[in-house]
Amino acid sequence: MVITKDIAILTDIVGKERISTEESELFCYSRDLGNSIPDELLKAYGMLGAEVVVLPKTTEEVSAILEYAYENDIPITTRGGGSWALGGVLPMDGGIVIDMCRMNTIKTVNKEDGYVDVGAGISWKKLMDSLKTYGLMVGAHPSSAVSATVGGFIATGGGAGTGVPKYGTVGDQVLSLKVVLSSGKIIQTDPWNSWLFTGSEGTLGIVTEATVKVFPLREEKHYLYYFDSLEQGTEALRKLSNLEPYQLSFLDRGFLSLLNQAGEHFLERELAVSVGITGTEEELKAKDVKITQICAAGQPQPEYVARDEFENRFKIGLAFKCLGPSLFVQEIRVPLRFLKNVLDDIAELLKGLTWGIESLGSDAGSIVLSVMILGDERRELEYLQTFSLSAGFANLARKYCGTVYGIGLHNAVNMRGIHNEGLDVMRDIRLSLDKQNILNPGKTTHPRIPGIFVYMFMFMMKTVPFLVRFILDTMKYIPTGLLRFAFGIVGGNIK
Amino acid sequence: MTEQEIIEQVYTCASCGYCRFGCPVYNEIGFESLTVRGRMQILKKILEGKMELTKPIIESIYMCAQCENCNIRCPTGVDFVKISEALRETLLKNRLAPEVQLMLTENLARDSNPFREPLEERGAWLPSDYPQCKKSENLYYVGCTGSYSLNRIPKSIMRILDNIGFEYTLLGSEERCCGSPILRAGDRETATKTIERNVEKFKSLGVKTIITSCAGCHKTFLHDYPSEFNFVHYTQLFTKLINEGVLVFEKELNEKVIYFDGCDLGRHSGIYEEPREILRAIPGVELIEFQYNREEAECCGGPILGANAELARKIAATRVQEAIDRGATFLVTACPTCLLNFKEGARTAGIQLQIQDLPLLLPKYVKVMKKVQTAGAVKDE
Ligand SMILES: Cc1cc2nc3c(=O)[nH]c(=O)nc-3n(C[C@H](O)[C@H](O)[C@H](O)COP(=O)(O)OP(=O)(O)OC[C@H]3O[C@@H](n4cnc5c(N)ncnc54)[C@H](O)[C@@H]3O)c2cc1C
Ligand code: SF4
Ligand code: SF4
Numbered sequence: 001m002v003i004t005k006d007i008a009i010l011t012d013i014v015g016k017e018r019i020s021t022e023e024s025e026l027f028c029y030s031r032d033l034g035n036s037i038p039d040e041l042l043k044a045y046g047m048l049g050a051e052v053v054v055l056p057k058t059t060e061e062v063s064a065i066l067e068y069a070y071e072n073d074i075p076i077t078t079r080g081g082g083s084w085a086l087g088g089v090l091p092m093d094g095g096i097v098i099d100m101c102r103m104n105t106i107k108t109v110n111k112e113d114g115y116v117d118v119g120a121g122i123s124w125k126k127l128m129d130s131l132k133t134y135g136l137m138v139g140a141h142p143s144s145a146v147s148a149t150v151g152g153f154i155a156t157g158g159g160a161g162t163g164v165p166k167y168g169t170v171g172d173q174v175l176s177l178k179v180v181l182s183s184g185k186i187i188q189t190d191p192w193n194s195w196l197f198t199g200s201e202g203t204l205g206i207v208t209e210a211t212v213k214v215f216p217l218r219e220e221k222h223y224l225y226y227f228d229s230l231e232q233g234t235e236a237l238r239k240l241s242n243l244e245p246y247q248l249s250f251l252d253r254g255f256l257s258l259l260n261q262a263g264e265h266f267l268e269r270e271l272a273v274s275v276g277i278t279g280t281e282e283e284l285k286a287k288d289v290k291i292t293q294i295c296a297a298g299q300p301q302p303e304y305v306a307r308d309e310f311e312n313r314f315k316i317g318l319a320f321k322c323l324g325p326s327l328f329v330q331e332i333r334v335p336l337r338f339l340k341n342v343l344d345d346i347a348e349l350l351k352g353l354t355w356g357i358e359s360l361g362s363d364a365g366s367i368v369l370s371v372m373i374l375g376d377e378r379r380e381l382e383y384l385q386t387f388s389l390s391a392g393f394a395n396l397a398r399k400y401c402g403t404v405y406g407i408g409l410h411n412a413v414n415m416r417g418i419h420n421e422g423l424d425v426m427r428d429i430r431l432s433l434d435k436q437n438i439l440n441p442g443k444t445t446h447p448r449i450p451g452i453f454v455y456m457f458m459f460m461m462k463t464v465p466f467l468v469r470f471i472l473d474t475m476k477y478i479p480t481g482l483l484r485f486a487f488g489i490v491g492g493n494i495k
Numbered sequence: 496m497t498e499q500e501i502i503e504q505v506y507t508c509a510s511c512g513y514c515r516f517g518c519p520v521y522n523e524i525g526f527e528s529l530t531v532r533g534r535m536q537i538l539k540k541i542l543e544g545k546m547e548l549t550k551p552i553i554e555s556i557y558m559c560a561q562c563e564n565c566n567i568r569c570p571t572g573v574d575f576v577k578i579s580e581a582l583r584e585t586l587l588k589n590r591l592a593p594e595v596q597l598m599l600t601e602n603l604a605r606d607s608n609p610f611r612e613p614l615e616e617r618g619a620w621l622p623s624d625y626p627q628c629k630k631s632e633n634l635y636y637v638g639c640t641g642s643y644s645l646n647r648i649p650k651s652i653m654r655i656l657d658n659i660g661f662e663y664t665l666l667g668s669e670e671r672c673c674g675s676p677i678l679r680a681g682d683r684e685t686a687t688k689t690i691e692r693n694v695e696k697f698k699s700l701g702v703k704t705i706i707t708s709c710a711g712c713h714k715t716f717l718h719d720y721p722s723e724f725n726f727v728h729y730t731q732l733f734t735k736l737i738n739e740g741v742l743v744f745e746k747e748l749n750e751k752v753i754y755f756d757g758c759d760l761g762r763h764s765g766i767y768e769e770p771r772e773i774l775r776a777i778p779g780v781e782l783i784e785f786q787y788n789r790e791e792a793e794c795c796g797g798p799i800l801g802a803n804a805e806l807a808r809k810i811a812a813t814r815v816q817e818a819i820d821r822g823a824t825f826l827v828t829a830c831p832t833c834l835l836n837f838k839e840g841a842r843t844a845g846i847q848l849q850i851q852d853l854p855l856l857l858p859k860y861v862k863v864m865k866k867v868q869t870a871g872a873v874k875d876e
Contacts (some may be wrong), residue, residue: 017524022551023551024528024537024552024555025533027537028527028528028532028533028536032510033511036506053526053527055526082510082527082532083511083512099526099527101515101525102525125516126516129786129787130786133786144511146512146516147512147515318509318571319571321507321509322572
């Protein structure tokens with residue numbers, strides 16, 4: 001627990017303008033993209049919520065905060081843009097939330113050697129916009145670039161997004177990181193040991209600065225094809241991935257239909273496949289011919305339509321949220337060669353629900369599927385059912401040699417199934433770097449098990465859904481207060 | 496916005512945090528509770544009866560410049576400015592608004608200007624023999640800032656209008672606030688009365704076109720007044736006059752000029768190119784741009800002067816510094832609020848840069864080539 005003395009010391013470190021213990025502030029820092037997670041679930045997880053929030057501006061400040069937290073056993077949760085859907089920034093054990101977004105400067109732009117050195121809290125959009133002035137661009141960026149930070153994308157592994165199919169994942173972009181370890185020690189990594197912190201989800205150290213590769217801005221060309229057949233569309237995607245496109249993604253029929261219901265104007269076909277390429281004029285010409293051949297079975301759209309869709313990539317994923325109004329997102333990474341089977345299995349798994357799939361380009365012949373399931377969090381118990389789908393998605397991905405895209409809080413309970421013995425190695429690494437286990441507790445390798453009744457409910461959902469449906473139907477006639485009692489959920493506010 | 500619409504938007508917000516990108520308040524302070532995302536999360540809990548409406552929460556509702564930068568970034572269509580207007584209205588009705596806002600609303604209702612200046616002195620800047628409230632199809636609507644604190648702006652505009660023989664009228668002491676600050680404070684009742692009174696006045700003089708030099712007035716006319724009038728900002732009129740060869744710039748202005756898209760003229764009224772066209776017509780001007788300009792421009796902070804003057808000035812100083820960093824030697828605005836805030840912000844932060852409002856540049860550089868009609872003249876002080 002954070003006490004008055006701790007606040008005084010933290011205030012000395014960052015100054016009184018960059019620290020808050022105000023209740024509504026702490027509440028905001030105890031929520032993230034998944035703001036529609038029912039309070040009851042957070043409560044079942046035992047989340048304590050932020051006790052103090054600090055906005056450091058320098059690596060030295062971060063180091064001083066960690067050194068103090070380590071000595072006094074205070075949990076630390078690092079927060080970037082808070083745009084990740086897996087609960088990574090939820091302060092499970094209370095303590096200090098470190099908001100990195102003030103560390104947002106561009107320190108060096110080296111055009112000749114092709115790198116930039118930036119504060120980890122800068123958003124990808126700000127970085128990309130600034131690089132344009134120098135005629136440069138980054139290799140890979142997420143579709144959430146408007147709010148996602150460089151540090152957040154690195155910490156979540158950045159394995160999918162624009163640029164990934166051509167330049168590789170975010171780990172391939174990193175040349176060096178400045179990292180503060182839980183003890184407060186500052187280290188500068190080389191390209192090799194940078195990989196340890198890439199995808200560590202805020203559990204091994206706090207990235208405060210990153211040196212990432214940049215590339216000369218090149219001509220771009222964008223394509224959009226509609227496919228009437230899932231087989232032809234998925235086959236085209238597989239072949240297109242061999243061309244190392246800068247952008248490769250698709251929207252499925254469900255997604256297109258939901259977009260139209262929200263006022264957009266797409267054709268409703270099995271798949272809408274977007275490809276973007278960059279390069280010299282000759283390179284573009286050569287790829288143009290191949291793309292036309294590969295997508296011969298599709299219905300091509302004018303280039304300006306394709307470009308528009310590309311420009312709209314930051315917004316499109318959330319454009320139909322109003323129809324929910326809640327959105328439950330499941331992300332898995334699967335080999336492109338099994339895409340058709342995976343899509344069929346997802347349709348089976350989600351029968352009776354309203355959903356759509358958007359994909360993010362990945363590397364090594366894989367693709368990341370963002371499955372968006374609509375719901376209404378105001379119908380609490382019904383909405384809670386959706387959360388039981390995580391295990392189903394993990395199994396489905398495994399069946400096709402894939403995996404869940406990220407762990408965080410929500411997939412941590414499935415870690416043993418995902419990593420088998422590898423989990424023990426990961427735990428050992430974590431504890432060797434963070435003996436006190438103060439960095440992002442309750443996530444990734446050290447899962448938090450939700451309260452027993454919620455867990456039972458989810459288990460039943462998985463095994464005997466018809467029984468649960470019967471219970472749910474009956475419940476409509478029982479007062480809510482009684483229901484809360486029955487499910488071991490005590491109403492009220494979680495900090 | 497109705498309560499039901501607010502509830503829908505609160506649940507629609509995805510908490511993606513895009514709204515923080517160009518938010519002047521968030522970018523200066525850095526805490527989540529001052530972002531639309533934070534406010535939506537808090538509002539949801541309040542609506543669900545799980546959180547109390549506390550003083551910091553109420554204050555955060557007024558720590559918003561209503562600049563609409565968040566609107567352009569939002570992927571789910573949340574319109575926080577509309578929500579904040581509705582919230583301010585409710586807070587005011589229940590007398591839950593901060594003390595300073597309550598006072599401001601009372602002053603606005605009494606004086607019809609946000610500066611606590613006496614109503615009867617509104618036309619005092621005009622020469623006593625200057626014809627006011629005559630019948631005319633064209634009205635030059637001066638606005639509160641022009642009438643009370645920056646008379647040089649209307650005088651510059653009038654000098655040009657008079658020189659070209661443009662036929663128009665002024666309301667002088669009969670002019671009232673357009674309603675913009677009253678609406679912003681959430682006092683819809685007074686604003687509605689003010690608007691009705693103004694519309695009556697316009698009609699009684701046979702006015703068809705209303706020319707403005709205050710961006711805030713122009714925006715309010717466009718959005719809150721009946722569309723039977725033709726609302727023209729002076730930058731639109733002068734661009735037309737330049738293109739028709741009526742106005743010509745002869746004297747050089749050898750500066751690297753950066754034009755600032757104030758929110759009321761830019762995002763709220765869609766006027767981006769006219770001020771730039773005027774500046775480009777001045778020989779010697781090298782026009783440069785802010786990193787985020789036109790629709791994406793980031794607010795100067797001026798609208799929160801009432802709620803937190805120190806913060807407003809800090810935001811202004813950040814913009815002035817960016818202008819310098821981008822190589823500008825001259826910062827030009829077309830909004831009196833931006834001008835005042837930039838000058839104060841730069842002074843407080845000790846930053847040196849030439850800052851001027853567009854109309855104040857014009858008389859010095861412009862030459863009238865031909866007359867359009869005849870009208871009276873305005874004398875300088
Ligand atoms: C519309 C939309 C589109 C998206 N598109 C993509 C996409 O294309 N590809 C993709 O991979 N993801 C995508 N995401 C998910 C998410 O935006 C990304 O994972 C993003 O990179 C997270 O960055 P953030 O700064 O928001 O991190 P946060 O959500 O703040 O944090 C995520 C995790 O990283 C940790 N962390 C954050 N910063 C640091 C740091 N400096 N040091 C150590 N740990 C840190 C946190 O503790 C947390 O565990 C998308 C999300 C949305 C809403
Ligand atoms: S940008 Fe829109 S959807 Fe995203 S957090 Fe802000 S208000 Fe909510
Ligand atoms: S209107 Fe402007 S100041 Fe207000 S929240 Fe939106 S971006 Fe911030």
